[in-house]
Amino acid sequence: MKVSVLFSSGKDSSLAALLLEPFFQVELVTINFGISPTHEFAAESASKLGFPHSVLTLPSSHIEEAASLVVEDGSPGRAINYLHQQALEAVCSQSSCRAVADGTRRDDRVPLLSMPHVQSLEDRHNTMYMRPLFGYGRSAIDALVRQHLKVVQAQSDTVDKADYEAELRAFIRKQYNEGESIVVRSFPEHIQSHVINRIYP
């Protein structure tokens, strides 16, 4: 069975693809909202990992809406959740999609779908939503990543990665007065990861 895995080139979505690989026909999908070409980094990582990869372009109006949530909340949580939901809906709406997966972990708070939302997604699209990392805690995931992936880590604003945050930051910087200070204020600094290859045994 074919599974479309939402892919940012971060270690979580990369590991999700690796866990699915022995059991499904994995295809990576990177979402882009037309703000900055972050999908190019993802395409490179996908090629190194050896999976087919495609880019799904969604309307920039989603980023506009998400940016207004960031400004309203002073933090990116609700905006990231909103964008992830749009991404899942879009992938599931493709006629060829029987199953969709992401890199959501047990300890994640954002993005995270509630159980009623998961059921609704699966029922409306007659699809399967898979979270291969959802049964694992941080230390198990760290161990799997160390064993299987070559990763570059750095502060979230300096890593080339196709996550929602990158385009969201770029949009706010460009479109808002004092965009830079909104970004600095609203996005907590954290370590981001970008996968550059597998560790082949």
Add this chain to the structure above:
Amino acid sequence: MKVSVLFSSGKDSSLAALLLEPFFQVELVTINFGISPTHEFAAESASKLGFPHSVLTLPSSHIEEAASLVVEDGSPGRAINYLHQQALEAVCSQSSCRAVADGTRRDDRVPLLSMPHVQSLEDRHNTMYMRPLFGYGRSAIDALVRQHLKVVQAQSDTVDKADYEAELRAFIRKQYNEGESIVVRSFPEHIQSHVINRIYP
């Protein structure tokens, strides 16, 4: 890394072992409370699946306590949860245990550990608790089972399987006045599965 997988010979714990197999050194562990030799069926299934298997015998006082919960509640949910917790604690207490896993699914209500309980288990034993099926819904799991496992299915009281319910039923039948009618009243009939082999590609 070695992972001890709680194994009943049912399809969930069997599939959990299969999903872990490409990434960990899987060892199956069947719990027995000394009431009936249900672990013998599990040993046979484990051998067919090709995994090392051991039996961990726990005090029958746990079944006694669980039986009183069944009688008190008129249903087996709390008792099964209690036995599963005792099983996880016992496996994690083994000095060789670095990681423990089970076949808990996303849609399971019983047995199910709360998140604080999961954290407590991992912290107290300095171990990793893994639920490989936790990110999958029923239809995805059914598809994986169909593809990888040979399964016998029947009403829960007629399947040879090393789950908590089998010994719990046997204990209540033997030790309680009108044990048979307590069992009939308290355990809802449902389809149980017993794995007899892999489907080799």
